[in-house]
Amino acid sequence: MVYITEAHPSDVWQMESNIKDKVVFASPRTEEERAFVAGACVRKLGIEIPAVLDEFGNSTESAYTAWPDRIYLIDAAGRVAFKSRPGPFGFKPEDLRAALDKVAPAH
């Protein structure tokens, strides 16, 4: 997982659903704050895949147009093999399966 800038921080674009779920975080103002929220995200959601932190300038998010969420598959040659449509509407993990079967049929 690549943790990127928050979609609905409480000081920018708060969502009622997040208040209901008690997922309320203001925009991190430092690298440490970002790492703290990312850690909470991974722990509370039970994410088991390796997670990395986008740098504070959001360069990786920007290069991949990834906000608020998106899925990519990079093949063994380092090329984009699958690119989901932009989230939240296009965030459909099930669409990844066909691309994975092509790139890594043994898995």
Add this chain to the structure above:
Amino acid sequence: MAHPYYFPTIDLSCRVPIITALLRGSDNFLNAKYKSARKALAATLGVLVLLWTIGCGALYRIMRQPPETFARFMAKLPGPVPFLVFPFETLWMRARAGSLHVGDPAPDFALLTLDKTAQVQLSRLTAQQTPVVLVFGSYT
């Protein structure tokens, strides 16, 4: 012999031109009123379509801004309005399509793990002939 009573009669035949003229007059009056109402309706619809088109363009443009700029803009709009009034999802899919395409070289990155004990570089993973799934996201 004269009739003991007087029966008033109306000679319609000589009044037909007068009645026709009156009916035509009211017809013309109604037609003129209907035409002006139609024009007003068309003008209103035209203005609404123009405003809607401008709104779509503005929303598309703001969607292409950095995430925080877009989020701050959205926070100022009343609840579901942009989703109900504009084709939000269609505009979003186009605005956030991005410039990367399937088959393009994946932009390399070297990012720290959450505990900051290690750095993960994409090109080093793919150099091991390993496909990599990137799931971008946040908590909120």
